[in-house]
Amino acid sequence: MSSSEVEYRRGEYRKSAARREQIVEAAFAVFSELGYTAGSVSEIARRVGMTQTGVLHHFKGGKTALLQAVLDRRDEQAQAILADKRGIELLRSLPRITESQLDKRGMIQAYRMLSTEAVNPDHPAHAHFRERQQMVARGIEQAFREAVEDGDAAADLDPRAAALSALAMTEGLEVMWLNGFDVDMVEGSRRHIQQFLTTEL
Template sequence: MAGPRGEYRKTAERRTQILDAALEVFSKNGYTASSVNEIARVVGISQTGVLHHFTGGKMALLRAVLERRDAAARELLGDKQGRDFLRAMVEVSRTQRAQRGVVQLYTILAAEATDPDHPAHAYFTERFQVIADAVTRAYEQVRSDGGLREGVDPRRAALSSLASIEGLQLLWLDGLDVDIAEDSARLISSFLIEPI
């Protein structure tokens, strides 16, 4: 089936350009210090042009950038369960190496959004809860298959895994010699009878 045509294609292309510019600006300045006007300048259009494509302004842009990142992760995770889900988490981490700007933006925003008044606070709170629940289910499935080490609590393992991945991303951004994927795989495997 052919893709969008004419004006629809141009609109989709312009939205992609705007999202790419928003990613660049947010990654460089953080959300709070960025402006729609600056994003518009990067794209080469007016602020009104940006708002035509993203009603809701800067917050709508932020949400679209974050949703694009999450959609790529969901695609890798798919409907996997148990060990396959844990392996896919490592693959999501592996893709981060080619997306430094996205990782940097995510890390900055996650820190900024700890402020309850930040416009992305609810987004990150919900996101972390959903991910923690999904990883907990994966460890519970591994346990029900007899693959979890004795005494490992699935929720504690899930939270430790998430904390490790988040921390490794920050260390990597700061230039430390870490491999987000391999180091994450090692930690996850420490909870399992057989490594992933």
């Protein structure tokens, strides 16, 4: 293969990657605004100035593949907030993740609906959600363990129990908020985590 052919292929790859990124951004916006059920591939295509066939060329799994890409993006944003944090600093960041998503009700709803559907072991997203929850639980458990080591929590705290309680509270508040309850997810999460700590969040 000549150097010009190599450069051409690299250029095509970069254009394809950029187009895929545009599609994911549009899908994120559509699912955030309209939810997964109402959000359509045709609307996503319209926002990026493509045909529906063109979008599906990049996401051959269709709407499900687009949602998976959006879910991955959501996780990336959360991970960016938690990056390089440990102990109480990581725990302080958990309510901030919730706060960063308050204007994305449709996306939270889509995520919650899909995670409920994915409880079925035969669901295509089952492994994704199971592994994600286990990973999140381990990360929070480690943060509580570090908080104990750093003197920010009582020595007899059970880090695993505290992590599962914090995760259950956060997800429960999310469901109540989606169902119209007047709850403050950010403050509720912060107060719940605080009860396991001796240092102010």
